[in-house]
Amino acid sequence: MLNSNHLELSSAWGLTYQALNYVHRPSTVEGIRQVFTLAKENGRTVGLRGSGRSYGDAAVNAEQILLELTRMTRILDWNPETGKLTVEPGVTIRDIWRYIIGDGWWLPVVPGTAFPTIGGALGMNLHGKNQYKAGTLGEHVLEFTALLSTGELLHCSPEKNPEFFYAMIGSFGVLGVFTSITLQMKRIYSGQMHISTHATANLQDLLNTMEQRKASSDYLIGWIDCFAKGQALGRGQLQIAHEFTPGEDPNPQRTLSVQFQEPPEELFGIVPRSILWRFIKYFVNPLGMRLTSLGNYLMGLLKNDKQGLESYVSANFLLDYFPRWKETYLPGGLIQHQSFIPAEHAYAGFREILQTCHDYGLPAYLAVVKRYRPDPFLISYSVDGFSMALDFHVTRRNRQRLQEMVAHLDEIVLKHHGRFYMAKDATLYPHTVSTFLGETTLAQLTALKSKYDPQNLLQTNLSRRLFPQIHITTPNAQIESN
Ligand SMILES: Cc1cc2nc3c(=O)[nH]c(=O)nc-3n(C[C@H](O)[C@H](O)[C@H](O)COP(=O)(O)OP(=O)(O)OC[C@H]3O[C@@H](n4cnc5c(N)ncnc54)[C@H](O)[C@@H]3O)c2cc1C
DSSP states (O other): OOOOGGEEEEEETSSSOOEEEEEOOOOOHHHHHHHHHHHHTOOOEEEESSSSSSSSTTOTTHHHEEEEEETTOOEEEEETTTTEEEOOOOOOHHHHHHHHGGTTEEEEEOOOOOOOOHHHHHTTOOOOTHHHHHHHOOGEEEEEEETTTTSSSSEOOSSSSHHHHHHTTTTTTSSOOOEEEEEEEESSSOOOEEEEEEESSSSHHHHHHHHHHHOOEEEEEEEOOTTGGGGGTEEEEEEEEEOOOOSSSOOHHHSSSHHHHHSSSTTTTTGGGGGGGHEEEEGOSSHHHHHHHHHHHHHHHHHOOEEEEEEEHHHHHHHHHHGGGGGTTTTTTTTEEEEEHHHHHHHHHHHHHHHHHHOOOOOOEEEEEEEOOOOSSOOOOOEEEEEEEEEEOTTTTTHHHHHHHHHHHHHHHHTTEEEEEGOOOSSOOOOHHHHHOOOHHHHHHHHHHHHHHHTTOHHHHHHOOOOOOGOSHHHHHHHHHH
């Protein structure tokens, strides 16, 4: 019998969806095995969850069991000479940078927030602002151990069980549970980076400048004012970062300390960061965001070509400076539409997307552009090109129209040979996914699923919504038919 004491509401990070789940938080591999046994005995499925930072329903398993790995938080091995790190899956990006920075190391790839767990990060195979140079996080995994739903532990590396290695990373928690992961960290020679800001007049200017600068920069991120139209469509700014070379920082001990990196608790020494979201809330409406976007663009013009220094934490995790900022989007929440389009089609594709948002009267509140290279994993969103991530406020009034619009945006992305990323998704349809991934990839995933999870135990709302073909039978169905 499942114990109702375990019933908890779990949400999509974007707050557009929540459901009751039987939540279990084991702290050992044996504890995970016991949850699998409980699920099998009760004809339930098991969804995996790290910190729940995926925007949609990727880490929710409505009315079923949800296995949260946030208590498996041990750092199992660290070698400050080689930069090899072995961790349990619930260790977060924040835990890692705090542990290694004093030894002069940083993670090779980080997302825009430090809160994801390593298990969840590899469940999605996340990327950073240096994807065009460093690839995805999975490309820095030396080896991992996965617990299969059969109870067996599988050790994998690019050489050992390579087929499973390249499928498990990025397979959104449906093949097994990462229980220990060894990663190669990156040497750094300062806790600061050189940052320069460049105003860009329109979309073409932004993409061209990114293309020109990519070979000589370490991190690139473009921002777009989605309210601009006509000749200025896609105007914005580009931030370029360069890391320090050996010996360049006169006092690396200071900048490589946790204390130097941690943001202050108060803004300007008086306003606690924890209450900032209450002020931001007044700007989360079409007029407020129009003004904010214009202000950002003008700031970009003012700072044009200016150089500055920023800590690694501030340069990478700016959004974490504003705790609870997503609550400014309540009651409706937010969705993100992130598309990845090959370089030769990116201008036409993104232009059409931005124009379509104007046609619907729903410009995005935040838009970010990054540069990518392809990756070697089975479930891949990467292209040799660009991504554009658009944040939309969901309200009672716009919900239906927004849903129609993003379906239209998906068609534009497919027309331009683009791809999508499960970590950000809340709205895709299965036919869109099968079009961009292709039948061969889906057949491979389905074959691996039936080989390594023969009882189809590992499922989430997202996997059922987008990959119905991999869930041919459910444990419930098996029990009913027996
Ligand atoms: C503000 C913000 C900024 C972001 N910026 C970026 C960015 O720049 N780049 C980027 O790539 N992503 C970004 N993301 C998305 C985020 O990095 C991913 O969603 C990541 O997967 C979240 O990790 P998590 O621990 O919260 O995992 P969850 O969201 O809890 O889970 C993610 C997936 O992994 C599976 N999973 C969880 N644990 C395990 C495990 N131990 N073994 C196997 N599967 C598991 C889950 O079933 C789920 O499918 C951002 C998210 C936010 C909220």
